Each structure stands twice: as structure tokens, then as C-alpha cells.
Amino acid sequence: MTVTPLAAATTASVLAQRLREAIDAGRWQPGELLRQEQIAAEYGVSRIPVREALAQLQSEGLLEIAHYRGARVSRPQAAEIDELFDLRLLVESDLLTRAFGRHDQRSLRELTRLQDRLEDADDRLGWISGDIAFHEALYGPAERPRSLALFRQLRAPIDRFSAQALGPRARKQGWADEHRQLIAAVVAGDATAARMVLEQHLQATRAVVLAACSGEGDD
The missing domain is CATH 1.10.10.10 (Winged helix-like DNA-binding domain superfamily/Winged helix DNA-binding domain)
Structure with a gap:
């Protein structure tokens, strides 16, 4: 280097x-x-x-x-990862709920564009930054800047570890499917379905990070 x-x-x-x-x-x-x-x-x-x-x-x-x-x-400990994901579930579910009904055709096109680009990412940092951009666009219409800042703060330790230990192929299809389901739920105006998909998405991500932290992950 x-x-x-x-x-x-x-x-x-x-x-x-x-x-x-x-x-x-x-x-x-x-x-x-x-x-x-x-x-x-x-x-x-x-x-x-x-x-x-x-x-x-x-x-x-x-x-x-x-x-x-x-x-x-540093390598994050399992208890720290669990706490971070528990807090993410609370903050991101609230942001998603508040963003509902505020998305328009332009914001939905942007979500789709970001997801298309994310699925093409083939490097760690591009993959992480693309996922952050997608979630920020998903929650942005809530117009809750402090909650959005907290979302970024809670992600940071996990993203750094993910950038070091994981890669774009880690559960790639699952992530893509869940993001597409989130977009579809927003388009359909189904807030309940969106929250269920988000919880599934974050719980699955938690499992991947915990596995990588314990040395069981796979790039």
C-alpha cells in the first residue's frame, strides 16, 4: 500500500x-x-x-x-452487537413509520436507483456506503434529523466491522430481496408489511454480523 x-x-x-x-x-x-x-x-x-x-x-x-x-x-463483542441491533430496531422502525405516506414518485425512483446500484457493488466500502444510502433514502421523508443521526451513530461500529470482515457476497440475495420488499411495501402503502420486512432484515443482518464476529462468517 x-x-x-x-x-x-x-x-x-x-x-x-x-x-x-x-x-x-x-x-x-x-x-x-x-x-x-x-x-x-x-x-x-x-x-x-x-x-x-x-x-x-x-x-x-x-x-x-x-x-x-x-x-x-477492535472486534465488537456479541453483547455489544445485540444491544446495537436492539436499538436500531427501535430507531429505524420509528423512522420507517414516520416516513410512510411522505414518499412520492421521485423518492421511490431514488430508492429503486440506489438499490440497483447496491446490487452491482462488488467491493466492501461501496457495498456499505450503498446500503447506508438506501436506508437514509428510505427514512429521509420522516424529517427527523436527530433520529437519522442516531441511526448513523448506531450503524458506525457495525459498519466498520462489516467493512473489515464481511463483503458484498455476504447474504447478498437476501439483502436485495428484503430491500425490494421494503420498496414494494412503501409503494403499496402497507406499513405493517414494511415494519415486518424491516425487522426480518435487521434480525438477519444481526445473525450475519454475530457469525462473522465469532469467526464463522464467510466473505
Whole structure:
């Protein structure tokens, strides 16, 4: 991997963003060690901003830092995954319900377009970003910015792990079918069916993430 050195005045926050992007792209896998001296040399910075950047990523839950053992990419625990999905069910069901009746022909065309593009995604980051875009378009008409921000916050730890450990082929047909069923339920105005499909979708996604977390997943 070719790394462009950072300017001497680069802050730790900028370095943290570069490291975050590298982790999301799969350079370091869950449990893998990040070596301070290697990062400092590659990015052309001293150890001080490296330590600060790693501490910032630790505060976000992306890294685990152990004294004398360095920083490793974190792997979410089963209990954390369960809690995140329980909260997602509450928040996203509410957003979906509030969005019902507010979709129009334009928003429905956009949902279909996003789903078409998602089904063509063949890389991890494109797949994750496409799924986020679909759900944001599905919930957007609810006009609940705080709830939508919470939705993004709850997704972030799972998406980072998914970007590292899963791939576009992980349950691809199931995801596509459920997204199409969600679109069909919105078109038909069937809120009950939409909520049932969403719950099925999130529960199935939970199972895939839990399996990958335990080492049983398959790219």
C-alpha cells in the first residue's frame, strides 16, 4: 500500500482520519497490531501525533490499546452487537413509520436507483456506503434529523466491522430481496408489511454480523 507522507504540521485528528480510512479499507484486520514506529515512518510524523491519533481511535471504539502491547483493531463483542441491533430496531422502525405516506414518485425512483446500484457493488466500502444510502433514502421523508443521526451513530461500529470482515457476497440475495420488499411495501402503502420486512432484515443482518464476529462468517 502506497502512503503519501503527511505535512509536518499535520494534526493528530488528520492522521486519525487517514488511519480510520485505512482500517475501513481493510489494511488492518480485527485483532491486528498497529505499530507506532511504522505509522510514524510511513506518514512522516513523530510518535506524538501517532499516539494522539491512536488514542482518538480508541475513544471511538475502533482500537484497543493495551499497555506495552500496542494498539489493535477492535472486534465488537456479541453483547455489544445485540444491544446495537436492539436499538436500531427501535430507531429505524420509528423512522420507517414516520416516513410512510411522505414518499412520492421521485423518492421511490431514488430508492429503486440506489438499490440497483447496491446490487452491482462488488467491493466492501461501496457495498456499505450503498446500503447506508438506501436506508437514509428510505427514512429521509420522516424529517427527523436527530433520529437519522442516531441511526448513523448506531450503524458506525457495525459498519466498520462489516467493512473489515464481511463483503458484498455476504447474504447478498437476501439483502436485495428484503430491500425490494421494503420498496414494494412503501409503494403499496402497507406499513405493517414494511415494519415486518424491516425487522426480518435487521434480525438477519444481526445473525450475519454475530457469525462473522465469532469467526464463522464467510466473505
